[in-house]
Amino acid sequence: MASISEWYAGKNVLITGATGFMGKVLLEKLLRSCPDVNALYILVRPKAGQSMSERVQDMMKCKLFDRVREDNPDFHQKIIPISSELTQPGLAISPEDVQTLTSCINIVFHCAATIRFDEPLKHALQLNVIATQQLLSLAQQMQHLQAFIHISTAYANCNRRHIDEVIYPPPVEPKKLIDSLEWMDDSIIRDITPRLIGDRPNTYTYTKALAECVVQQESSKLNIGIIRPSIVGASWQEPFPGWIDNFNGPSGVFIAAGKGILRTMRASNDAVADLIPVDVVINLTLAAGWYTAVHRPKAALVYNCTTGGINPFHWGEIEHHVMSSFKRNPLEQAFRRPNANITSNYLINQYWILVSHKFPALIYDLFLRLSGQKPQMMRIFNRLHKAIGLLEYFSSQDWEWNSENMNMLMSQLSADDRKTFNFDVRQLNWPEYIENYCIGTKKYVLNEDMSDIPAARQHLRKLRNIRYTFNTVLLVFIWRVFIARSQMARNIWYFVVSLCFKFLSYFRASSTLTQ
Ligand SMILES: CCCCC/C=C\C/C=C\CCCCCCCC(=O)SCCNC(=O)CCNC(=O)[C@H](O)C(C)(C)COP(=O)(O)OP(=O)(O)OC[C@H]1O[C@@H](n2cnc3c(N)ncnc32)[C@H](O)[C@@H]1OP(=O)(O)O
Numbered sequence: 440m441a442s443i444s445e446w447y448a449g450k451n452v453l454i455t456g457a458t459g460f461m462g463k464v465l466l467e468k469l470l471r472s473c474p475d476v477n478a479l480y481i482l483v484r485p486k487a488g489q490s491m492s493e494r495v496q497d498m499m500k501c502k503l504f505d506r507v508r509e510d511n512p513d514f515h516q517k518i519i520p521i522s523s524e525l526t527q528p529g530l531a532i533s534p535e536d537v538q539t540l541t542s543c544i545n546i547v548f549h550c551a552a553t554i555r556f557d558e559p560l561k562h563a564l565q566l567n568v569i570a571t572q573q574l575l576s577l578a579q580q581m582q583h584l585q586a587f588i589h590i591s592t593a594y595a596n597c598n599r600r601h602i603d604e605v606i607y608p609p610p611v612e613p614k615k616l617i618d619s620l621e622w623m624d625d626s627i628i629r630d631i632t633p634r635l636i637g638d639r640p641n642t643y644t645y646t647k648a649l650a651e652c653v654v655q656q657e658s659s660k661l662n663i664g665i666i667r668p669s670i671v672g673a674s675w676q677e678p679f680p681g682w683i684d685n686f687n688g689p690s691g692v693f694i695a696a697g698k699g700i701l702r703t704m705r706a707s708n709d710a711v712a713d714l715i716p717v718d719v720v721i722n723l724t725l726a727a728g729w730y731t732a733v734h735r736p737k738a739a740l741v742y743n744c745t746t747g748g749i750n751p752f753h754w755g756e757i758e759h760h761v762m763s764s765f766k767r768n769p770l771e772q773a774f775r776r777p778n779a780n781i782t783s784n785y786l787i788n789q790y791w792i793l794v795s796h797k798f799p800a801l802i803y804d805l806f807l808r809l810s811g812q813k814p815q816m817m818r819i820f821n822r823l824h825k826a827i828g829l830l831e832y833f834s835s836q837d838w839e840w841n842s843e844n845m846n847m848l849m850s851q852l853s854a855d856d857r858k859t860f861n862f863d864v865r866q867l868n869w870p871e872y873i874e875n876y877c878i879g880t881k882k883y884v885l886n887e888d889m890s891d892i893p894a895a896r897q898h899l900r901k902l903r904n905i906r907y908t909f910n911t912v913l914l915v916f917i918w919r920v921f922i923a924r925s926q927m928a929r930n931i932w933y934f935v936v937s938l939c940f941k942f943l944s945y946f947r948a949s950s951t952l953t954q
């Protein structure tokens with residue numbers, strides 16, 4: 440049987456969400472490990488004043504593509520951008536492009552989605568469900584299509600504790616919801632959203648569950664595979680360790696902790712932190728594409744792509760390794776020395792928010808105001824509290840995912856494919872992975888230079904000295920206030936001072952005797 444790379448040779452691949460975190464890694468891996476792939480068609484929209492072509496040009500300059508560039512400087516010739524806005528009717532693809540795609544595409548990877556936790560329901564539905572439906576309709580017109588791979592999330596069914604590799608009945612029939620929301624005013628939709636999402640925490644997980652149902656409805660007509668990654672983190676090995684380019688999920692939390700801003704967060708020390716490296720997800724996705732096309736399973740296969748059941752690691756351990764990593768490799772211009780703690784206790788967390796977040800922010804903003812600058816720390820903390828508030832649901836409990844299909848797929852690969860498309864997370868060394876992850880946030884998200892580490896360490900030492908001085912001054916001040924107001928405090932003070940003197944004179948006396 441052909442290897443995975445051989446199977447992709449000569450194939451035309453369609454990717455949605457190729458400008459996103461996972462899409463870029465998918466594009467890179469295909470170009471690097473399947474060099475004979477014919478063409479990679481990517482659906483891209485203009486954004487933030489940049490045309491589609493400018494965005495793709497910029498993306499290809501990204502460091503992520505360095506290894507591909509080395510192997511094949513002309514790799515960009517294989518990438519064919521197609522203008523598309525997924526929230527528009529017909530995905531806003533021109534009739535000529537539809538013609539091209541339907542006549543040549545062999546495999547589709549659907550990565551595009553809104554992953555925001557605070558997305559208004561109507562927009563999340565538009566992108567995560569309706570666009571998926573439209574892409575499936577387009578896929579049905581593709582004359583040479585062999586597989587359709589949909590990227591879902593392991594949390595699509597996070598209202599369940601145990602999650603099998605099956606598509607669960609949807610919370611509501613997607614078509615009914617789409618029809619109802621069409622005529623509803625935005626304010627009405629906002630009001631009924633909590634009732635609709637029920638025991639799911641946000642519109643993201645809710646609409647991703649509906650999308651799976653929409654995909655299943657087409658599974659009799661197409662060869663479908665569904666990938667459900669858990670919390671996708673920086674790369675483990677490929678194209679190099681620690682690659683990450685965004686603040687999503689834990690990355691923003693790590694950075695905020697590394698900068699010394701985040702000091703406390705609600706999370707359970709003992710809950711499994713189901714992080715999965717992005718390269719593992721992409722290797723599994725490409726292998727699943729190959730398997731779906733070659734073996735044509737009768738029903739859509741779902742792959743829970745998780746680590747918890749295979750090589751578990753816990754939030755408490757993550758906290759420890761993140762903190763020690765940022766102490767060894769500090770971020771530049773930290774606000775305070777990195778020292779974040781997680782707690783599952785609501786009141787303790789609120790106490791530390793007050794003492795370690797709000798109080799220092801207030802003092803810093805006061806200092807900025809007095810020095811004629813604009814206060815900003817309170818604003819930063821308010822945004823941070825909003826973000827971590829949305830993540831706490833996932834860090835305070837754990838889930839059990841069955842990952843039999845991941846094991847089955849691994850058993851189907853040749854020894855070489857298992858190396859090239861490695862998704863065996865049993866080999867993952869967590870402390871080493873977390874170290875590279877933290878360094879990756881420094882290098883690739885914050886664009887900080889590793890040569891600045893000595894200066895960053897010096898800055899941390901300065902912060903430590905400021906803290907010691909501040910604490911001493913505060914202690915003396917509080918004590919002076921006490922002494923001035925309370926006879927008892929004065930008595931304790933004199934007692935302690937005289938005890939110290941007695942202690943000192945005893946030592947002086949005993950040292951004179953021994954001479
Ligand atoms: C040290 C101890 C560590 C212990 C670890 C403990 C807990 C771990 C934490 C988390 C684990 C749970 C993760 C669960 C993931 C579930 C799995 C999935 O399915 S993945 C999909 C994940 N989706 C997300 O993560 C998206 C979440 N983000 C949002 O919903 C929004 O961004 C938002 C948080 C609501 C903020 O929205 P807002 O409109 O206010 O801002 P923007 O998004 O426009 O961003 C503005 C600006 O800020 C940057 N940004 C975004 N998020 C963060 C952040 N967390 N920290 C810092 N900065 C952040 C963003 O890049 C923008 O920058 P710029 O303007 O330069 O582009």
Ligand SMILES: NC(=O)C1=CN([C@@H]2O[C@H](COP(=O)(O)OP(=O)(O)OC[C@H]3O[C@@H](n4cnc5c(N)ncnc54)[C@H](OP(=O)(O)O)[C@@H]3O)[C@@H](O)[C@H]2O)C=CC1
Nearest residue numbers: 456457458459460461524525526550551552591592668671
């Ligand atoms: N990141 C994670 O931790 C996890 C992600 N997933 C799933 O993986 C997939 C990829 O996620 P990730 O890469 O992290 O997400 P990103 O937010 O990084 O990327 C989303 C992609 O979708 C595209 N997109 C969004 N809206 C539109 C639109 N209206 N028209 C055209 N394209 C659009 C974006 O394009 P543009 O650049 O133009 O905005 C971008 O390319 C998603 O399906 C997500 O649900 C699952 C589990 C965890």
